[in-house]
Amino acid sequence: MTNPFPLLYARTPLLDVAYEAHGPIDGKPVILLHGFPYDPRAYDAIAPVLAGHGCRVLVPYLRGYGPTRFINAQVMRSGQQAALAKDLLDFMDALAIPQATLAGYDWGGRAACIVAALWPERVHGLVTGDGYNIQDIAQSLKPRAPVTEHRLWYQYYFHTPRGMDGLTANRGELCKLLWSLWSPSWAEGPGLYAQTAASFDNPDFVEVVIHSYRHRFMYAPGDPALEAIEQALALQPAISVPSISLCGADDGVGPPPEVDDDVEHFSGFYQRRVLPGVGHNIPQEAPQATLDAVLELLGEKRSR
Secondary structure, three states: OOOOOOEEEEEOOOEEEEEEEEOOOOOEEEEEEOOOOOOHHHHOOOHHHHHHOOEEEEEEOOOOOOOOEEOOOOOOOOOOHHHHHHHHHHHHHHOOOOOEEEEEOOHHHHHHHHHHHHOHHHEEEEEEEOOOOOOOHHHOOOOOOHHHHHHOHHHHHHOOHHHHHHHHHHHHHHHHHHHHHHOOOOOOHHHHHHHHHHHHHOOOHHHHHHHHHHHOOOOOOOOHHHHHHHHHHOOOOOEOOOEEEEEEOOOOOOOOOOOOOOHHHEOOOEEEEEEOOOOOOHHHHOHHHHHHHHHHHHOOOOOO
16 A cells, blocks of 8 residues: 655665654654554654644654564564664664654553663653553563453464464564554544555564564563663663653553552653553554644643
8 A cells, every 4th residue: 555655764784764754854753653563654644734833853664564674684674672672772873863853652662661671861752552561581481361361363373384374474463453453442443454454564574573573572582682672771770851651442462450550650641541542552542642642742732
């Protein structure tokens, strides 16, 4: 499907990052980050409005998605959390952005949380889907409640050769299934899926996804070049920048607990907002709530 917005490219040390840009060049930078299995279409109702407020809005395709490509065929196709964060930092450096407001969910939320935690001087404010998204890999092998284990079936599937073959052969159907399971009350979702599905045809999609879900359970080694970042993340660093967490009350993979157990990870201004009738794909299901949160952190709306 044709992208509704023109594509630009930023060359980083590892990637040619495809991204969409909105708003004036000299506007306040806002970077919107998608997750798995999604793409920049999640922000179609948000990015132009932010641009109308005078922001410079950048919406990149993550590694392994859409037109984003690795520069070197020999580079490890890592999907680990440190890789996503380093990609975001490199993207900001490539575009000479000293500081930006970040909004992301799922993989994109993880990248945003990590940059906010480890490089807070680069982040004006953070809108994070589902709170503190930095993985505690050392605790990953501890059994969870059976209902939680059931929701994570796809991750265990990806740990196996069968899962890798299944994602390769059936990526469109599998990702569509995840959309429906994770956003059960989103009536528009099935009709919008085709706009995003083409992004999973990226030649590195399967390898990046499989590595992501294996690394977080210590079933695959990480990129040695990223080990210092992973060691810093193992300490579960606090996020000090002003932050708003948006949680879908109907999230089929990670429903928000009644008591916010992420608050201890935020040392600065922090609010959690649970959104009724919203699933996992927060910005596409709740664009107004996402937009309001970004504008509040930009100082254009009074904080609640």
